[in-house]
Amino acid sequence: MNHNGLKALKENLAPEIWTEDQERIAPWLSEWRDKFFGTTPLMVMPRTTQEVAAAVKICAAHKLAILPQGGNTGLVGGSTPQDEVLFSLRKMNRLRDVSAPDQLLIAEAGMTLQAVQDAARGAGLKFPLSLAAQGSCTIGGNLSTNAGGVHVIKYGSAKSLCLGVEAVLADGSIYSDLSRLRKDNTGYDLSRLFLGAEGTLGIITAASLRLVPKPAGILRALVALDGPDAALTLLGRAQGAALAMFEVMPRSALDLVIKYIPDQRDPFDAPHPYYALVDWELSRDDDEARAPYMALLGAALEGGLARDVVIAQSETQAAQLLSLRENMSAAQKHDGGSIKHDISVAVSDVPEFLSRADKLLETMVPDCRPVGFGHMGDGNIHYNVARPVNMNSVTFLSKWDDVQRAVHDLVTDMGGSISAEHGIGTMKKDELHMRADPVKLALMGKVKSALDPDNIMNPRIMI
Numbered sequence: 001m002n003h004n005g006l007k008a009l010k011e012n013l014a015p016e017i018w019t020e021d022q023e024r025i026a027p028w029l030s031e032w033r034d035k036f037f038g039t040t041p042l043m044v045m046p047r048t049t050q051e052v053a054a055a056v057k058i059c060a061a062h063k064l065a066i067l068p069q070g071g072n073t074g075l076v077g078g079s080t081p082q083d084e085v086l087f088s089l090r091k092m093n094r095l096r097d098v099s100a101p102d103q104l105l106i107a108e109a110g111m112t113l114q115a116v117q118d119a120a121r122g123a124g125l126k127f128p129l130s131l132a133a134q135g136s137c138t139i140g141g142n143l144s145t146n147a148g149g150v151h152v153i154k155y156g157s158a159k160s161l162c163l164g165v166e167a168v169l170a171d172g173s174i175y176s177d178l179s180r181l182r183k184d185n186t187g188y189d190l191s192r193l194f195l196g197a198e199g200t201l202g203i204i205t206a207a208s209l210r211l212v213p214k215p216a217g218i219l220r221a222l223v224a225l226d227g228p229d230a231a232l233t234l235l236g237r238a239q240g241a242a243l244a245m246f247e248v249m250p251r252s253a254l255d256l257v258i259k260y261i262p263d264q265r266d267p268f269d270a271p272h273p274y275y276a277l278v279d280w281e282l283s284r285d286d287d288e289a290r291a292p293y294m295a296l297l298g299a300a301l302e303g304g305l306a307r308d309v310v311i312a313q314s315e316t317q318a319a320q321l322l323s324l325r326e327n328m329s330a331a332q333k334h335d336g337g338s339i340k341h342d343i344s345v346a347v348s349d350v351p352e353f354l355s356r357a358d359k360l361l362e363t364m365v366p367d368c369r370p371v372g373f374g375h376m377g378d379g380n381i382h383y384n385v386a387r388p389v390n391m392n393s394v395t396f397l398s399k400w401d402d403v404q405r406a407v408h409d410l411v412t413d414m415g416g417s418i419s420a421e422h423g424i425g426t427m428k429k430d431e432l433h434m435r436a437d438p439v440k441l442a443l444m445g446k447v448k449s450a451l452d453p454d455n456i457m458n459p460r461i462m463i
Helices: 003-012 022-028 049-062 113-122 139-144 190-194 228-238 251-260 287-302 315-326 328-333 347-364 393-397 400-413 429-435 438-451
Strands: 066-069 085-088 095-099 104-108 162-168 174-176 203-210 217-225 243-250 274-282 308-311 342-344 369-375 380-386
Touching (some): 049 085, 104 113, 104 139, 228 274, 251 274, 328 380, 342 400
Antiparallel strands (some): 342 380
């Protein structure tokens, strides 16, 4: 670590925007799963884009490495510092603008996703990115990792909802493209460079976000099924402009939620092997608008495709059904160790992937408990593997690299992706370099070198 650089930061920045107090910094040095732990000599907490730029200029002059962090909800090590200067964007949390006629909102990077959703709702609109961590994750982090969530099937991932960004580059200059335009063909769309770049090309400080009309109503159903093949068939029948969510989960995942998360209960009278959580967004909140989807569910029951169906009759019941899905990751944390994967395959290949992966893991770790759940509607499955009940967590987690490599080999064989929505971070960097197209990696390296020639922006991540 460059001590002259640290001295320059402390001497030139306002004392209220930095700290070297390790007790204050400690909560931001480990990620939510407790897999990655870090260190930093200094945490910078800028309040404005100008303060970010001033601090980056000092770091650039002294070649000090920088790690930007939002809500610290990342899962792949990309927001955990290892002696870099930690830039926390949490104080940059202002709503700069919201326009109902333009259907857009301009938010600073430190606004939580929940705050952005609330601001959109206050304007009579909707920001449709939705994640379990939305009360903690920030919009800058969502864009930097190109977060997905449960509504990708209808609205796309975070980058699909971004019209432009403001970002501080590695030399401290400010790139500003907080566009209010839906059409602008005036050269390269440079804002896209920062979306999914995980802070390696610059620090997103604000973003112009696309809003959508708020649906008049939502029909939410939890459908009990025999397995992933039945879920895929149901998805085919459910497809259409109104379909906003199609999440799947095995019984093993639901059991963990009911066991470990307070106030969660099975909405069915008996257990079933598999479940799909489905949302249709309605243009009118009445029985006529619901009728086609009620008929679809009825036909699924009568034809034997569905074993049972629970339909939310109120906002409270709808929230309870969604809570079963949103708490899947939290429940597994209590179960003594889980090897996790964030993969995607073609939607039609999801049942085959789950079948092949389950068989593969049974040969590698007999009696392990595969818990593959998530976004079947867009092909993104969180294929987590819980430890055998008779194996201690340390022994099981020591198999992480071997299990992950085997699952990723299968995903690659099926033409899928080893990272659907969580990013690369440090956890998947070697895997990316092993599997990605060499031309793609070379282009990424050229972009990185052009924008960050001294490699100070999140230097251990991705590239």
